[in-house]
Amino acid sequence: MRTVVITGGTDGLGKGLALHYLRQGARVLAVGSTPTKGEALLAEAAAISAAGRAVFVEADLTSVTAAKELVATVESACSSVDKLILCAQRYRLFGSRTVTREGFEHSFALAYLSRYVLSHGLRDALESSQRPVIMNVGTPGVRLGRIHWDDLQLARRYSGTRATLQSFRANDLLGVAFAALHADTPIRYIGYNPGVVSTGMPHHLPQPLRAVTKASFALLAASVPKAVAPMARLLDEPPDAPVSAYRATRQVPLKGHAFGREAALRLHHLTRELVDAV
Numbered sequence: 001m002r003t004v005v006i007t008g009g010t011d012g013l014g015k016g017l018a019l020h021y022l023r024q025g026a027r028v029l030a031v032g033s034t035p036t037k038g039e040a041l042l043a044e045a046a047a048i049s050a051a052g053r054a055v056f057v058e059a060d061l062t063s064v065t066a067a068k069e070l071v072a073t074v075e076s077a078c079s080s081v082d083k084l085i086l087c088a089q090r091y092r093l094f095g096s097r098t099v100t101r102e103g104f105e106h107s108f109a110l111a112y113l114s115r116y117v118l119s120h121g122l123r124d125a126l127e128s129s130q131r132p133v134i135m136n137v138g139t140p141g142v143r144l145g146r147i148h149w150d151d152l153q154l155a156r157r158y159s160g161t162r163a164t165l166q167s168f169r170a171n172d173l174l175g176v177a178f179a180a181l182h183a184d185t186p187i188r189y190i191g192y193n194p195g196v197v198s199t200g201m202p203h204h205l206p207q208p209l210r211a212v213t214k215a216s217f218a219l220l221a222a223s224v225p226k227a228v229a230p231m232a233r234l235l236d237e238p239p240d241a242p243v244s245a246y247r248a249t250r251q252v253p254l255k256g257h258a259f260g261r262e263a264a265l266r267l268h269h270l271t272r273e274l275v276d277a278v
């Protein structure tokens with residue numbers, strides 16, 4: 001039986017993929033920080049006769065320690081992992097800078113560090129499966145934001161938008177570094193930008209942005225089932241290239257500074273030091 005691990009698997013795109021793979025007969029470990037969302041997913045799994053194959057794992061992935069514990073939990077529960085899908089995200093576009101208990105800026109911790117820890121930490125479990133894939137869901141192909149090398153935690157010049165965009169660009173580089181460091185791995189690393197999709201994302205925005213985003217989603221956004229279909233096709237038939245990026249169904253060329261190998265390895269080594277120090 002295939003095993004699919006999905007962070008942010010209790011809402012939005014992650015939940016859509018969780019239900020898709022449960023319907024396909026896979027075992028799904030869905031990770032989220034809210035138990036009621038996990039319970040709702042398990043109830044939906046039971047309704048499609050997949051209760052025995054659905055697992056909710058509660059974890060707050062703003063914590064590097066929690067991400068490391070999640071690696072251990074998955075490794076003890078599963079002899080192999082076929083697909084790792086990274087969707088956990090909570091936008092903080094407004095408000096003041098928030099720092100986690102471990103001292104990291106919130107977006108850097110949740111949207112980037114957790115994905116770094118899980119991608120590298122679950123490599124052995126993934127390499128034990130037939131056709132392993134990591135899909136890191138973000139915004140590859142969007143030329144906004146950069147890595148603030150001299151201030152990764154944005155302690156000097158913070159804005160929520162700057163932090164969110166930096167986490168996206170860091171994830172672009174994460175895939176490049178992963179492939180560069182593990183040249184012989186069978187794992188296919190896919191950066192994926194779904195476009196605008198109607199998910200739970202606006203619920204956490206402040207008003208009036210929440211109302212505006214919900215209204216524009218109703219007009220412009222794709223539904224989760226529609227958005228999930230091309231994601232599942234890529235996950236099931238990954239490209240030959242060790243690392244690739246897609247924006248919906250279109251491949252994004254890995255060109256320019258967003259995907260530079262030197263920058264990717266530089267960020268990898270800086271991140272390794274940060275993660276090892278926790």
Ligand SMILES: NC(=O)c1ccc[n+]([C@@H]2O[C@H](COP(=O)([O-])OP(=O)(O)OC[C@H]3O[C@@H](n4cnc5c(N)ncnc54)[C@H](OP(=O)(O)O)[C@@H]3O)[C@@H](O)[C@H]2O)c1
Binds near residue numbers: 062089
């Ligand atoms: N929707 C779009 O239009 C769009 C566009 C481009 C890219 N994306 C990307 O797609 C991915 C999924 O987004 P979405 O729109 O599906 O989001 P969503 O509906 O808001 O779902 C986010 C998921 O992340 C989990 N999460 C949030 N904080 C967490 C934490 N501290 N620890 C563990 N899990 C946490 C949530 O569960 P809990 O609430 O229980 O923690 C939820 O399951 C994100 O990476 C996003 O950047 C989305």
